[in-house]
Amino acid sequence: MGQRRRQLLLFATLLLFTAGCAVVQSSDEEATDAAREVARRAGEQLYGQRPRTAEEVGRSASGIDGVEVLRVTGTSTHDGDGIDVIVRTSGSAYNGLVDPEKVVVRRCFVVRVSAKSEWNADPHDVDCPDGRPLTFAPPPEPPRLPYEELRAKLPRVPERGRVDETEVRRGLAALDLDPAIRTEVKADGGRVGVLLSVQGDGFDPQDCLLARVSPGATEVWVPSRIQRMPGEGGCTVANALDPMAPPH
Secondary structure, three states: OHHHHHHHHHHHHHHHHHHHHHHHHHHHHHHHHHHHHHHHHHHHHHOOOOOOEHHHHHHHHHOOOOOEEEEEEOOEOOOOOOEEEEEEEEEEEEEOOOEEEEEEEEEEEEEEEOOOOOOOOOOEEEOOOOOOOOOOOOOOOOOOOOHHHHHHHOOOOOOOOOOOHHHHHHHHHOOOOOOOOEEEEEEEOOEEEEEEEOOOOOOOOOOEEEEEEEOOEEEEEOOOOOOOOOOOOOOOHHHHHOOOOOOO
């Protein structure tokens, strides 16, 4: 009877040990899944159709909470397969049945950013490269849009006069604008509209300056913040010629 009891106790001990190992493995997998979820959310934040360089993507990824950028390959999101970013994230899980301590893991994943990327794609597991996380210089400040200078260079036309598009373009050329400033000029209905803008990031309000030269009035203004949001159409030469109503 004693031997039988010892066998049962040994069997029960083995069961507990096996169960404990299974829990440890499950906790490690659960922590890895949590780390993968951080990488997946990073991919969602990096997703977008605007062309970006590897430097821009890497800089954006390094600014996401909980993400370390270890490697960036590719040249542009719209060139070939796009850009692959190896990120290192961490995840945690509790192993309460065997050990009350929290299980913490650090894992690496590849996040692809390209014109063909899916918004919520799962990142692929990879071995972590050697070396420290990459650092990126801050982006260059966009050039200042020359509000006062534009007002001074645009022609003033009498009420019964005629607006000359060539004269407007000559005034713009005299400003010697930074190459990063895009200009657009359009004549319509006896008026000439002007747009000066710099490329935005696709999320924040775009910087732009509008002007309209009409008989009796030369106006220069900055559209409202709401109108300058992506997709709102505020930073267009059409809005210079026929301004949208202010937001209510």
